[in-house]
Amino acid sequence: MEESLVRELIDPRSPLNVESLLDAVTALVDDCNHPVLRRIKNIDSFVSRYECLARRLNEGRLKGSDFQLVKVIGRGSFGEVQLVRHTRTRQVHAMKLLNKYDMIKRSDSAFFWEERDIMMMANSNWIVKLHYAFQDTRYLYMVMEYMPGGDLVYLMATYDVSEKWARFYTAELVEALSTLHGLGFIHRDVKPDNMLIGKNGHIKLADFGTCVRMSKDGVVKCSTAVGTPDYIAPEVLRNQGHDHEYGREVDWWSVGVFVYEMLVGETPFYADALVNTYTNIMNHRDTLQFPDDGPPMSCHSKNLIRLLLSDADERLGRNGADEVREHAFFRNEDWTWESLPTAVPPFVPDLRADDDASNFEVDEQIDQGETFQIPRAFTGNQLPFIGFTYSNEYSPAEQLKNVLAE
Numbered sequence: 001m002e003e004s005l006v007r008e009l010i011d012p013r014s015p016l017n018v019e020s021l022l023d024a025v026t027a028l029v030d031d032c033n034h035p036v037l038r039r040i041k042n043i044d045s046f047v048s049r050y051e052c053l054a055r056r057l058n059e060g061r062l063k064g065s066d067f068q069l070v071k072v073i074g075r076g077s078f079g080e081v082q083l084v085r086h087t088r089t090r091q092v093h094a095m096k097l098l099n100k101y102d103m104i105k106r107s108d109s110a111f112f113w114e115e116r117d118i119m120m121m122a123n124s125n126w127i128v129k130l131h132y133a134f135q136d137t138r139y140l141y142m143v144m145e146y147m148p149g150g151d152l153v154y155l156m157a158t159y160d161v162s163e164k165w166a167r168f169y170t171a172e173l174v175e176a177l178s179t180l181h182g183l184g185f186i187h188r189d190v191k192p193d194n195m196l197i198g199k200n201g202h203i204k205l206a207d208f209g210t211c212v213r214m215s216k217d218g219v220v221k222c223s224t225a226v227g228t229p230d231y232i233a234p235e236v237l238r239n240q241g242h243d244h245e246y247g248r249e250v251d252w253w254s255v256g257v258f259v260y261e262m263l264v265g266e267t268p269f270y271a272d273a274l275v276n277t278y279t280n281i282m283n284h285r286d287t288l289q290f291p292d293d294g295p296p297m298s299c300h301s302k303n304l305i306r307l308l309l310s311d312a313d314e315r316l317g318r319n320g321a322d323e324v325r326e327h328a329f330f331r332n333e334d335w336t337w338e339s340l341p342t343a344v345p346p347f348v349p350d351l352r353a354d355d356d357a358s359n360f361e362v363d364e365q366i367d368q369g370e371t372f373q374i375p376r377a378f379t380g381n382q383l384p385f386i387g388f389t390y391s392n393e394y395s396p397a398e399q400l401k402n403v404l405a406e
C-alpha cells in the first residue's frame with residue numbers, strides 16, 4: 001500500500017481515515033439489522049458475519065456511557081448541550097447531542113459538518129474547541145471545551161453593560177469573526193447566544209451550525225434565509241427565493257446589532273410580529289434610531305453602529321476586519337489588538353468547582369426525543385452520518401500506531 005494512502009488512513013482529518021471506515025461498517029450493520037430485512041438471504045448472512053465484529057469494534061471507541069451527565073446547560077432545535085464529566089479522565093466538557101431521527105425526519109442532516117470541521121481545525125483561542133466527535137444509532141455527539149461563564153445573553157441580563165464592557169466584548173467578537181472568515185467561513189447567526197465566556201473571562205464563538213464555506217471569491221449563493229430574525233442582515237432577507245450572492249459582511253451587520261443591544265438594552269429592529277421585524281430591517285435607513293432616554297451613548301459608538309447597520313456595499317468590514325479595528329470606538333487605555341487575549345476582562349466568572357454550571361439556566365424538558373421505528377425496508381438512515389466520528393487519542397489509527405511502535 002503506497003505511503004500516501006497509509007497517511008490518509010491515519011489522518012483524523014481525512015475522509016478516508018480508519019474512523020470513517022469503522023463508521024461505515026457500523027452504519028451498514030445498524031441499517032441492515034432488522035427482522036424484515038434479514039429475511040433477505042444476502043442481508044442476513046452479512047449481518048451475521050459483521051454484527052459481533054461491529055460490536056467488538058465499538059467497544060474500543062468512545063460512547064455516550066463514557067460520560068456522566070452533570071446538568072443540561074443548553075437546548076437547540078435538534079438536541080441539547082450537557083455538562084458532562086469524562087469517567088476515565090475526570091475532565092468536564094460540554095457535550096452536544098444531535099438527534100439523528102429528528103434530522104432524518106426533517107431531511108436536515110448535513111448542517112453539522114461545518115460545525116465539526118471548524119471546531120476541529122480552528123485551533124484558535126476565539127473558537128470553542130472540539131475534543132471528540134462520535135455517534136451511536138440515535139445521536140451525534142460533540143465533546144467540546146466547557147465555557148463556565150455562560151453566554152452573553154445571560155451576562156447582559158445580569159449586568160448593566162457599560163461602553164468599556166461593550167468595547168471589550170465587541171473587540172473579542174471582531175477577532176473571532178476575523179479568524180472564522182480567515183478559515184473561509186461565514187457564520188450567518190452571530191448573536192450573544194453564540195458568544196460564550198471562558199473560565200478566564202474571555203469570550204469564544206460557539207454553535208457553528210449555520211456556518212457556510214465561502215467560494216474562492218468570498219461569497220455564498222444561498223437562497224434559504226438562515227439565522228435569527230433580530231440579527232439577520234437585509235441582503236440575506238432580500239435573498240429569500242432569489243440566488244443573489246452575499247459575503248462575510250453579513251456577519252459585520254450582526255456585530256452592529258450586538259453593539260446596539262449591549263448599549264441600548266434591546267435590539268434595534270425589534271417588533272412584536274416577525275414580519276414587522278423584517279420590515280424594520282429592510283427599511284433600516286429610517287427605522288434605526290437611538291433612544292433619547294437611557295444612558296447617553298458616545299458619538300463613536302453611534303457612528304460605529306451606523307456604519308455596521310448600513311447597506312452591504314458601504315458597510316464597515318466589507319474590506320476586511322482591519323477597517324473595523326481602526327474605528328475610533330475601539331480606542332482605549334486598557335488593551336491593544338495584540339494584547340487583547342491577555343487583557344483583564346471586565347467580568348471573570350466566580351466558580352465554586354470545575355463543574356459549576358451556575359451561569360447556565362435551562363428550563364427542564366421532559367420528552368427524550370423520538371427514535372427510529374423498525375424499518376420495513378432498507379432506509380439507509382445511518383448513511384448521512386458516516387465519517388462524523390473524530391477522536392484523536394482514541395482513534396484506532398493512533399492505537400495502531402502505538403501497537404506498531406511497541
Ligand SMILES: CN(C)[C@H]1CCc2nc(NC(=O)c3cccc([C@H]4CCCN4C(=O)Nc4cccc(C#N)c4)c3)sc2C1
Pocket residue numbers: 074075076077078079080081094096097098108111128144145146147148196206207209210
Ligand atoms: C435549519 N438547518 C439548516 C439547521 C441550521 C443550523 C442548526 N443548528 C442546530 N443546532 C442545534 O440543534 C443545537 C443543539 C444544542 C445546542 C445548540 C446551541 C444553542 C443552545 C446552546 N448551543 C450550543 O451549541 N451551546 C454550546 C456550544 C459549545 C460549548 C458550550 C459550552 N459550554 C455550549 C444548538 S439545528 C440546525 C438546523
